[in-house]
Amino acid sequence: MEWQALTLSLAVATRSVLFSLPLAVAVAWLLTRGRFAGRALLDAFVHLPLVLPPVAVGYLLLVLFGSRGLVGGWLDEQFGLRLVFTRSGAALATAVMSFPLMVRAIRVSLEHVDAGLEAAARTLGAGPLDAFLSVTLPLLLPGVLAGLVTAFAASLGEFGAVITFVSNIPGETRTLPLALYTALQTPGGDAVAARLAALSFALGFTGLLAAELLARRFRARLGR
Amino acid sequence: MLRVELRKRRGSFTIEAAFEAPLPAVVALFGPSGCGKTTLVEILAGLLAPDAGRIELDGEVLCDTARGISVPAESRRVGYVFQDARLFPHLDVRDNLTFGLKRHRHVPVRIPFDEVVDLLGLEALLTRRPGTLSGGERQRVALGRALLSQPRLLLLDEPLASLDAARREEILPYLERLRDRWQVPMVHVSHQFEEVLRLATHVVALDAGRVLTSGPLVRAALDPALGRLVGAAAVGAVLETTVAGIDATTGLCRLPLGDNELRLLANGLAPGTRVRLQMLARDVIVATRPPEGLSVRNVLRGHIAAISAESADSDLVSIDIGGALILARITRAATQALALAAGQPVWALVKAVSLRGRAC
Numbered sequence: 001m002e003w004q005a006l007t008l009s010l011a012v013a014t015r016s017v018l019f020s021l022p023l024a025v026a027v028a029w030l031l032t033r034g035r036f037a038g039r040a041l042l043d044a045f046v047h048l049p050l051v052l053p054p055v056a057v058g059y060l061l062l063v064l065f066g067s068r069g070l071v072g073g074w075l076d077e078q079f080g081l082r083l084v085f086t087r088s089g090a091a092l093a094t095a096v097m098s099f100p101l102m103v104r105a106i107r108v109s110l111e112h113v114d115a116g117l118e119a120a121a122r123t124l125g126a127g128p129l130d131a132f133l134s135v136t137l138p139l140l141l142p143g144v145l146a147g148l149v150t151a152f153a154a155s156l157g158e159f160g161a162v163i164t165f166v167s168n169i170p171g172e173t174r175t176l177p178l179a180l181y182t183a184l185q186t187p188g189g190d191a192v193a194a195r196l197a198a199l200s201f202a203l204g205f206t207g208l209l210a211a212e213l214l215a216r217r218f219r220a221r222l223g224r
Numbered sequence: 225m226l227r228v229e230l231r232k233r234r235g236s237f238t239i240e241a242a243f244e245a246p247l248p249a250v251v252a253l254f255g256p257s258g259c260g261k262t263t264l265v266e267i268l269a270g271l272l273a274p275d276a277g278r279i280e281l282d283g284e285v286l287c288d289t290a291r292g293i294s295v296p297a298e299s300r301r302v303g304y305v306f307q308d309a310r311l312f313p314h315l316d317v318r319d320n321l322t323f324g325l326k327r328h329r330h331v332p333v334r335i336p337f338d339e340v341v342d343l344l345g346l347e348a349l350l351t352r353r354p355g356t357l358s359g360g361e362r363q364r365v366a367l368g369r370a371l372l373s374q375p376r377l378l379l380l381d382e383p384l385a386s387l388d389a390a391r392r393e394e395i396l397p398y399l400e401r402l403r404d405r406w407q408v409p410m411v412h413v414s415h416q417f418e419e420v421l422r423l424a425t426h427v428v429a430l431d432a433g434r435v436l437t438s439g440p441l442v443r444a445a446l447d448p449a450l451g452r453l454v455g456a457a458a459v460g461a462v463l464e465t466t467v468a469g470i471d472a473t474t475g476l477c478r479l480p481l482g483d484n485e486l487r488l489l490a491n492g493l494a495p496g497t498r499v500r501l502q503m504l505a506r507d508v509i510v511a512t513r514p515p516e517g518l519s520v521r522n523v524l525r526g527h528i529a530a531i532s533a534e535s536a537d538s539d540l541v542s543i544d545i546g547g548a549l550i551l552a553r554i555t556r557a558a559t560q561a562l563a564l565a566a567g568q569p570v571w572a573l574v575k576a577v578s579l580r581g582r583a584c
Contacts, residue, residue, distance in 0.1 A: 114310070116306065116308070116310050117310055117312060119271050119297075119310075120304070120306060120310040120312075121312075121323070122270075122271065122296075122297040122298050123269050123270075123271070123297055123298075123300075123302065123303060123304040123370070123373075124298075124303075124323050124324030124327060124369065124370070124373045125298050125299075125301075125324050125327030125328055125373055126298055126323075126327055127296070127298050130298075130327075131298075134323075135312055135314075138314045139313065139314055
């Protein structure tokens with residue numbers, strides 16, 4: 001049971017961060033460098049999952065992505081993609097919950113990358129995308145990795161949104177925290193619960209440590 | 225030809241500039257801090273759009289708001305050396321240098337890598353990271369990087385401003401050398417008139433977003449508008465001439481000036497060298513009769529072209545020395561006592577030691 005929960009959690013978290021990463025870079029860029037009306041609105045919206053009860057997020061996802069939901073119905077019709085009660089749904093729920101963490105980490109890095117460097121790249125013949133990819137992104141990379149690790153660790157631990165949106169199905173949506181909760185509800189499950197808790201602790205701690213080390217490397221790279 | 229005509233509102237003041245210069249020229253954008261020089265070069269580079277205007281380089285229109293043309297920065301082939309160098313911190317010096325070169329594979333290489341490394345003395349720095357370089361080294365790399373992008377115009381935004389006097393002296397010769405070696409047209413932003421005298425062929429003097437005067441340095445130096453900008457102590461004619469010979473007995477070198485000859489300390493100048501020198505207005509004495517028994521080595525015969533009031537009690541006398549104009553600052557009292565007037569024949573006296581020629 002522990003093994004299954006662990007591999008499932010890792011699979012869900014991996015899918016979750018890979019899905020949200022490009023979007024997070026784009027949103028971080030918009031929030032740092034973009035000049036447009038409604039920036040504050042976007043900022044608030046992105047950070048909403050940090051302050052909403054996770055169950056509320058799960059509920060919203062059900063409304064939107066449920067099989068009769070606005071987006072969910074369309075996805076099912078067009079691509080036969082079902083999110084409710086599936087692993088992909090679990091990944092979506094954790095992605096939404098960990099998204100602000102990822103955006104935050106990338107944004108902090110981006111604020112330390114001199115926008116003038118991109119201007120310099122432009123005068124040397126690099127187009128806007130080229131300038132971003134060859135100058136800003138490499139300088140941002142440690143920040144992106146830090147964001148990735150933090151979001152990954154947070155994804156492993158997401159409970160409320162997952163259980164609300166995709167329920168608690170063994171082998172499909174029963175990730176570590178859900179397995180831990182289930183073990184606690186089961187008579188004689190104490191030992192399993194303890195092992196699962198220790199596992200969660202180790203994973204989370206390793207993740208945060210890795211993020212901190214990456215952040216340090218980032219600062220060293222910029223020579224500050 | 226570089227033709228610029230533009231308008232840009234920046235906060236509380238508006239930059240309105242128009243000037244042109246034949247290429248390959250070194251155009252000095254000269255003016256006090258905050259007069260709009262950096263904004264102007266950012267517009268030339270395409271990093272900033274003018275509210276209205278037109279920029280033409282070598283017959284190609286880079287920007288014309290009336291016709292909706294704006295060539296993006298990356299396609300202009302206008303190099304930019306920033307005040308703060310802006311080297312890419314994640315790349316070593318070699319990769320910084322080749323950044324622009326790699327993106328201009330389709331244009332013929334007029335300025336080759338090895339020559340730039342050699343001329344700017346970058347060989348020892350190639351594997352270093354920008355973070356480990358000194359300020360002067362950084363500017364040299366930035367200069368090389370911009371040059372290697374094979375620019376048709378090089379913008380230098382006070383590349384020496386962040387350096388101390390000694391470092392500045394270290395970089396200036398490099399600028400002179402690359403100007404002479406590849407004849408890259410340059411627009412050099414500066415608030416140091418000393419740098420303008422060393423590098424520029426043309427001057428655009430700016431103040432509060434307006435062009436006070438523009439034209440060849442030799443002519444602009446005579447303009448009172450530039451004089452107000454550089455300050456009374458630095459006002460003087462800029463003369464360009466060629467060393468005719470060195471006097472074997474005195475060691476002074478002889479420079480033809482109009483129908484006269486100028487003498488000054490040789491200071492390593494060889495016959496045939498093209499020389500630029502500034503003759504400060506405060507160093508020139510005006511006489512109405514040929515003087516005798518004076519130590520002064522230069523007695524130039526000419527006539528007064530014009531007299532203009534410079535301040536409440538001093539005048540600037542411009543004297544035509546057989547076609548070359550020089551300036552002399554004298555007190556109003558002297559003007560009146562000698563009854564000086566335009567057209568009058570005079571002798572201009574300049575000490576040889578107050579002149580310093582520089583090869584150009």
